[in-house]
Amino acid sequence: MAFTNEQLERYSRHILLKEVGAKGQKKLLNGKVLIIGAGGLGAPIALYLAAAGVGAIGIADLDTVDLSNLQRQVIHTTADIGKAKVQSAKETMQAINPDVQVNTYQIYVNAASIMDLIQDYDFIIDGTDNFAAKFLINDACVLQKKPFSHAGILRFGGQLMTYVPGEGPCYRCVFREPPPPDAIPTCRQAGVVGAMGGVIGSLQAMEAIKFLIGKGDLLTGKLLTYDALTMEFRRIKLPGRKDCAVCGEHPSITEPFDYEVPACDLKAEGESHENSPEL
Amino acid sequence: MTIIVAGDKKEYAEGTTLAALIEKENIDSPQYVTVSLNDDFVESGAFADTVLKDGDNIEFLYFMGGGA
Numbered sequence: 085m086a087f088t089n090e091q092l093e094r095y096s097r098h099i100l101l102k103e104v105g106a107k108g109q110k111k112l113l114n115g116k117v118l119i120i121g122a123g124g125l126g127a128p129i130a131l132y133l134a135a136a137g138v139g140a141i142g143i144a145d146l147d148t149v150d151l152s153n154l155q156r157q158v159i160h161t162t163a164d165i166g167k168a169k170v171q172s173a174k175e176t177m178q179a180i181n182p183d184v185q186v187n188t189y190q191i192y193v194n195a196a197s198i199m200d201l202i203q204d205y206d207f208i209i210d211g212t213d214n215f216a217a218k219f220l221i222n223d224a225c226v227l228q229k230k231p232f233s234h235a236g237i238l239r240f241g242g243q244l245m246t247y248v249p250g251e252g253p254c255y256r257c258v259f260r261e262p263p264p265p266d267a268i269p270t271c272r273q274a275g276v277v278g279a280m281g282g283v284i285g286s287l288q289a290m291e292a293i294k295f296l297i298g299k300g301d302l303l304t305g306k307l308l309t310y311d312a313l314t315m316e317f318r319r320i321k322l323p324g325r326k327d328c329a330v331c332g333e334h335p336s337i338t339e340p341f342d343y344e345v346p347a348c349d350l351k352a353e354g355e356s357h358e359n360s361p362e363l
Numbered sequence: 364m365t366i367i368v369a370g371d372k373k374e375y376a377e378g379t380t381l382a383a384l385i386e387k388e389n390i391d392s393p394q395y396v397t398v399s400l401n402d403d404f405v406e407s408g409a410f411a412d413t414v415l416k417d418g419d420n421i422e423f424l425y426f427m428g429g430g431a
Contacts, residue, residue: 121430121431123430123431124429124430124431125430125431126430126431153431157431210430211430211431212430212431213428213429213430213431214428215426215428218428235430236426236427236428236429236430237427237429237430238427238428238429241427242427243425243427257404258397258404258424259397259424259426260397263395263426263428267392267395268392268395268426268427268428270428270429271429271430271431274429276429281430307424318369318370320399320422320424321399321402321422322399322424323399323402323403323404325404
């Protein structure tokens with residue numbers, strides 16, 4: 085595949101980088117990344133991956149755009165209110181870069197749908213807003229040996245880690261089981277600074293790009309935490325867990341399953357909800 | 364003894380347990396916090412019996428479930 089003149093110009097700042105170059109840009113153009121959740125994290129991820137020329141980008145979310153989303157979900161505009169998030173995201177991504185194929189999945193991502201959904205992708209990104217979805221994505225990716233990026237954001241904080249099969253612990257190694265309903269506040273309950281999705285989502289996009297071009301060190305075996313109030317990033321080394329229920333030596337989880345989504349995460353009346361309970 | 368708590372060097376009395384450390388450090392909802400000590404996770408049931416020693420490196424890993 086030769087670059088067109090337009091591609092050479094569009095991707096010139098990538099091609100200039102020795103770690104990317106023409107070869108890396110071709111890897112990006114041939115790359116397939118799935119973003120689960122077109123919200124606070126998913127928005128910047130989708131924007132940057134589309135701009136970078138990642139060839140096929142899947143985006144899954146059941147919801148429609150709500151006014152309360154626009155404080156942080158920068159891929160959607162006021163004119164998109166009421167529109168399916170995946171459609172709104174696709175339109176913005178293709179307006180940025182028509183090179184990119186955007187696959188939309190306006191579906192309930194659950195144990196029944198996730199295995200088929202992730203199958204065709206090289207790298208999966210968790211941009212969901214609830215623990216049931218985060219554990220589901222982890223389990224499905226471990227079972228299908230798919231690399232993925234986990235992230236969570238809340239108030240002025242965020243964290244992320246990357247799982248690559250055989251190269252470090254999974255999300256379940258660290259956190260075992262979802263916390264009981266209401267034990268840990270959600271963004272819906274506790275709030276989040278919109279730019280937090282930009283910081284952490286951009287870091288997730290960076291992990292996907294590094295994975296696709298095969299350069300640099302990923303956050304495997306490490307949890308990167310960010311506190312915006314103290315402006316401190318910390319990269320915490322994560323131990324493995326030999327008895328992990330899904331990636332351990334004798335796994336008890338051999339197929340994905342759904343945790344119940346806490347009632348407080350359910351869609352409030354008259355208010356659209358980002359990913360729960362569908363993701 | 365000097366131990367490293369979430370990246371910071373701190374002085375604690377010999378014999379301090381992980382449970383005592385968690386209390387002193389005001390860790391919120393410790394039952395939902397994953398604790399790593401050096402290169403291993405410590406189960407919450409073992410906090411009271413885990414006696415810290417000089418040079419130990421303790422990290423607290425918090426659930427963060429938001430994203431949308």
